[in-house]
Amino acid sequence: MYHSPNISIIIPAINEEESIGLVLNDIPKDIAREIIVVDNGSHDNTANVAENLGAKVMLEPLRGYGSACLRGISVLKKDTDIVVFLDGDYSDYPQDMHTILKPILTGNAEMVIGSRMLGVREKGALLPQALFGNKLAAFLIRLFWGFRYTDLGPFRAITYKALLSLNMADKNFGWTVEMQIKALKKGLRIVEVPVRYRRRIGKSKTTGTFSGTVRAGTKIIYTIFKYGFSR
Ligand SMILES: Nc1nc2c(ncn2[C@@H]2O[C@H](COP(=O)(O)OP(=O)(O)OP(=O)(O)O)[C@@H](O)[C@H]2O)c(=O)[nH]1
Ligand SMILES: [Mg+2]
Numbered sequence: 001m002y003h004s005p006n007i008s009i010i011i012p013a014i015n016e017e018e019s020i021g022l023v024l025n026d027i028p029k030d031i032a033r034e035i036i037v038v039d040n041g042s043h044d045n046t047a048n049v050a051e052n053l054g055a056k057v058m059l060e061p062l063r064g065y066g067s068a069c070l071r072g073i074s075v076l077k078k079d080t081d082i083v084v085f086l087d088g089d090y091s092d093y094p095q096d097m098h099t100i101l102k103p104i105l106t107g108n109a110e111m112v113i114g115s116r117m118l119g120v121r122e123k124g125a126l127l128p129q130a131l132f133g134n135k136l137a138a139f140l141i142r143l144f145w146g147f148r149y150t151d152l153g154p155f156r157a158i159t160y161k162a163l164l165s166l167n168m169a170d171k172n173f174g175w176t177v178e179m180q181i182k183a184l185k186k187g188l189r190i191v192e193v194p195v196r197y198r199r200r201i202g203k204s205k206t207t208g209t210f211s212g213t214v215r216a217g218t219k220i221i222y223t224i225f226k227y228g229f230s231r
Contacts, residue, residue: 005081005105007032008160009097012068013088014040017049019201023086024053026094031101036075037088038068046088064172073163080160089200091125092155096195100157103191110162110188113180114155114195122198130207133217137177137224144228145184152176152220155195162188173206173216174223181227 009032013020020037027035037050038058047057060071069085076083082104086092096114103109116126117134126134138149154176166182168175183190206212 006077006079007082007084007101008076008080009035009084009086010069010072011035011037011086011088012040012065012072013037013042013046013050014205015042015044015046016088016202017042017044017046019090020046020088021049021053022090022201023088023094024050024055028095028097031097032084036072038072040064040068062171066168066171066175069175070168070171073168076160082157083160083163084157085154087154089202091197091200093196093198096155099193099195100155103193104157104159108189109191111158111183111190112156113149113151113190113192114153115151115192116153116195116197117150118192119194119196121196125197125199127207129213129217133220137220140221140224140228141181144224145181147184147190149180150192152180153195162186170223173219177220177223181224185227
């Protein structure tokens with residue numbers, strides 16, 4: 001990258017009207033060329049709030065974290081250099097974007113995962129079931145591919161070129177782990193950096209609900225075995 005890099009941020013959001021504004025306001029100014037909020041069929045004011053704060057809002061009617069991310073990717077311009085993924089619930093600290101981008105900007109990585117295990121977590125921000133799930137997933141990935149991830153954190157950055165080469169496909173909870181496994185299989189240079197994490201604002205959609213935890217956990221483990229046994 002000989003010019004200053006074109007950075008796009010993709011934020012999947014569903015019913016996050018209380019938090020999306022805080023997320024957008026805390027994104028370091030001028031860091032990104034565009035911020036894409038993918039509204040996954042919210043019944044609240046998420047889309048309006050995001051639009052008023054200058055984000056590009058896309059609507060993705062098919063529910064699911066992966067579908068929302070895929071929709072965001074589909075509208076990226078061809079000259080995009082780096083893509084950052086960030087949640088809309090204000091659990092992540094958008095200010096940590098500098099930490100997330102640094103290894104790519106300095107030419108030391110193609111993909112950077114923000115690890116909440118390495119960073120400072122507010123008590124109760126990651127629920128016991130999420131901590132357990134992350135540990136189990138990391139253990140299985142290490143068994144299959146020998147790489148030590150510490151987290152499946154949603155706050156991450158990847159070069160556009162690497163992202164396209166992964167052919168991402170998962171439409172819901174397998175998204176984060178799919179990206180991490182495919183990055184290993186492709187031999188991308190991967191770096192984890194510590195990120196802070198706090199309790200979400202608004203109503204929990206996934207790990208704070210029983211059905212969400214079961215669905216997310218099952219899909220993540222299934223995804224690891226699927227790629228693990230299809231080498
Ligand atoms: N769960 C879920 N989240 C979605 C979907 N589409 C977009 N999102 C957004 O994806 C982000 C991550 O989802 P979260 O519900 O925060 O998942 P989590 O952090 O595992 O669990 P909680 O914060 O406890 O709900 C949030 O910004 C959601 O608004 C979807 O279909 N399902
Ligand atoms: Mg969350």
